[in-house]
Amino acid sequence: MKQQVLKALANPPRIFYVPYSLAVLNFVIQFLVFIVIYVCGLLFFNIEIQPLFFLLSVICVHMLLAVYSRVDPQIGQIISSRLNLLKYKIPRRLTV
Numbered sequence: 001m002k003q004q005v006l007k008a009l010a011n012p013p014r015i016f017y018v019p020y021s022l023a024v025l026n027f028v029i030q031f032l033v034f035i036v037i038y039v040c041g042l043l044f045f046n047i048e049i050q051p052l053f054f055l056l057s058v059i060c061v062h063m064l065l066a067v068y069s070r071v072d073p074q075i076g077q078i079i080s081s082r083l084n085l086l087k088y089k090i091p092r093r094l095t096v
Helices: 001-011 020-045 051-071 073-086
Strands: none
Touching: 020 051, 020 073, 051 073
């Protein structure tokens, strides 16, 4: 039983070589940025942004995350724990 728990902690779930939490966070942030840029482009400049740019940026950032997560496989847990500390308003010096 201990082996299974250790293996689950040492190898977090992944989506195309990136930890699950980082992959979802990447997609959500990129999607929100795309929506803001798309709406601003339509409203203020009357131009239509191509969704292909969004797809290319998601793929490029995902590849960078895959390279970095290979060096530090626990990066997803580190980021989520720091976000939880900030959510509970723990002083900034403890999150660094």
